[in-house]
Amino acid sequence: MTKIVTDVICPFCGTLCDDLEVAVTDDGKKITEVYNACVIGTEKFLHSQASDRVTRPRLMQADGSYKEISYTEAAEYTAQMMAKAKKPLMYGWSSTNCEAQSMGHEIAEMAKACVDNTAAVCHGTTLIAVQDIGLPTCTLGEVKNRADRIVFWGCNPAHAHPRHMSRYSIFPRGFFTGKGHKNRKLVVVDPRPTDTAKMADIHLQVTQGQDYELLNAFRVALKGEWLPDVVAGIPKEKIYEAADILKSGRFGIIFFGMGVTQSLGKNHNIDEAIAVTKDLNDYTKFSIMPMRGHYNVTGSGEVMAWQFGYPYSVDLTRGFARYNPGDTSSIDLLSRGDVDAMFTIGSDPGAHFPFKCVKKISELPSVCIDPHLTPTSGVSKLHVPVAFNGVEAGGSCYRMDNVPIDCRKVVEPPEGMITDEQFLIMVRDRLKKIKGVA
C-alpha cells in the first residue's frame, strides 16, 4: 500500500511548483510515483531513490581511486582546508535551503572566503542591472490573475520552466483573465524558433547578440518615432506591430532569460529591457521578471543580501564584505588563479563553468557537497553526498518572484546520510575550534 503526500514543492526550477502529489510506501521510505510534476521534477524525485546512489563521503586518492570516509572525517578535512586557505571560494548554494546558506555564510566569515552563487553564470548581470536602474516587478500570482500581454525575451520556458506557462503565464484562468490563453497575447524574442516561440502570436527572430538594438528599437517604436527598415534582423513593421500589441494591453509582463544575460551587452541588455518596461508604463501597467533557473538561487541572493549587503560575488577576504563583479566573481577569480581552495555546494561548476575554470578547480584543494555524481565531484578531492533538499529535507526557498516557500520533506534519506545543513554545522563547529573562535 502507498500513501499520498500532497502539496509537495518541486525543487528543480525557479517556478517552485507547489501542487505536487507524491506516492510513498507506508513506511515512508520509498517514493513510488510523482503526480503533477513536469518530466524534470519527476526525474528529480525518482532519481533520489536510485539503488546506485553514493551514500558516504569519498576522498580521492593519489591514483584517482576513492576511499570511503565518515562524515566526521569529511568535516575535519573540509574545516582544515578552509582554515589553511588564504582565499577560499565558496560557490553554489542554489540547490539547498536558506538555512544551509546561512550556516555556510558563518563558515565564510570565519575563513575569510569569497562567496558566490550560481547567479554568476545565470542572472548575475540582471542583478547588476537592477542595481543600475531598479526593477518594476510583481508576483507570479499577479501575472496569473491580471496579465494579458506576455513577453518571453531570450528564454524558453517550454524547456527550462516546463510548468511556468500552465501555472502562471499563458494558460491559467485568473481573476481578471477568465478566458485563459484566449485573452492573452504572447510575444517571443529568440534567435531560434523555439518550442515557446511556436506558441507565440508574434515571434521576433532576432539576430543573435543584437538584443540591445532591438530593445532600443522598441523604445523608439513605443513613441511612434522613425526606425530604419530593419533592426537586428527584424523588419520595422513587425517591431511597430509588436509595440502596439504591448501598449494596448491592460497588464503586461516581460520575462527574460539567458538569451539576454549571457549574450554580449550583458547587464546593458537588461538595463534596456527594464527601460522598455518603464516606458510601457506611460501607456499601461507593465512589469518585468527574470526567469531564475535553480529553485533557490533567488533565496541565496536574498540571504546573501541581508547578511552581507550584496546578492552574489561577495568577497570577505578583508574581514568585511566587498562586491565587485568582474573582480570578486567566481569565473574571474578562478580564471586569474586568485583562489587557493574550492568549496562547492548545491551546484555543478564542473559542468557549467568554462573549462578554463574547471581545470583550475581540479588543481586546487577542493570539496564538493552534492547528492549526485557530477563533473565537479569527479574533479574534487572530497565528495560529500548529502540528502536531497526538497525531497529528503525541508527548508525555506524563494520562488523566482521573491516569494518564500517552505519546501517539504517527503521521505527519509538513506540510512546514515545527513543533510547539507547538518554537515555545515559540523564543519562550522570544527572550524571554530581550529580558529579558536568562542
Place this chain on the structure above:
Amino acid sequence: MATINVNLISGRSIQQGVAIEGGKEKPLYRTACGIIELDPSDLKKLGAWKNTNVRVTSEFGSVVVKAIETTQGPHMGIGFIPMGPWANQIINPNTYSTGMPTFKGTPVKVEVAVDQQVLLGIELVQKACRGETV
C-alpha cells in the same frame, strides 16, 4: 573534408534537464548534451548526414559531439549545444568585467570526425583536466 563556420549558443533543453537529474555519469547525459543542433542547410554544407560525430573548435578549445538536425529550427548559421561540459570546452570564457562568461555567441568551426568518440560527461572533464584531447 568540408568545414563550416557557425555562431554557437548554449542553453537549456528539457532533455538536458532530465539527464542532469537522472545522473550525469550516465550515457543519457551524453545523448542529451554531447550534441550540436545544426540547421539542415548547414548539415548539407558540411556534407554530413545527421547523427554524424563532428569536431567543434573555437579559439578557446575543441570538443567532439554528435551533429543532429535541429529540433527547434530553422536557424541557419547558428549551432546549439545544450549547456554542459561539452559546450563549455569551447564557449568564450571572457566576462568583460561583468562576472558572466559569454555562453552565447562564440564563432566555431565544425568538421566531420566520424572516427572520433563523444566522451561521457564526467570522463570528458577528467580527461580534459589531465590535458588529453577530448
